[in-house]
Amino acid sequence: MNRSDVNPQSRRSFLVGAPIAAVAGLALADALFATSAHAQDLATGKGEPFQCFKADELAADAAKLEAAPGNNNLVTNKNFAMVMTTEKAKSAKEFEWHEGRDHLLVIVEGETVYEVGGTPKGTRKVKEGEWLAPEAEGATKLTLKKGDILTIPRGTLHKRSTAGSVTFLLISPAGTVK
Secondary structure, eight states: OOGGGSOHHHHHHHHHHHHHHHHHHHHHHHHHTSOHHHHHHHHHTOSOOOOOOOHHHHHHHHHHHHHSOEEEEEEESSSEEEEEEEEEEEEOSSEEEESSBOEEEEEEEEEEEEEEOSEEESOEEEETTEEEESEEETOEEEEEETTOEEEEOTTOOEEEEEEEEEEEEEEEEBOOOO
């Protein structure tokens, strides 16, 4: 087979989807095996060892969210969450940070601006391990576009502002709140 025999559309879809699948797979694998209780469930046959998210299903989910922006909770359990979100002209009012959760964001379509890091001003605790602050001094502003990936370790301030439209996957492994 030579290059002219390859369907450029399917090749483009693979090249767009492969990094998302690879990142999601690594984060999910780490989260799935993070607790011995889950490993015990797998060993006894009580747990679900894996979930597969096919590119065509994710594309259909993204199309539905484009028509009606919001969240599609793909996975929610005690170890991690994976959510596909579409938002249009939406900005967070405050910075947030979490003691027991990391974030991995993969931009599927569109563009958004994240402010990350810095020192919070006017902090308030909203629940165990979760805080908000209206301002942060020294935050770094990042413009994220289709194909970009951002990791936000637990304890890192972050805030998102979307002028137009963005669709992204949020993969959030959970840990123990100290």
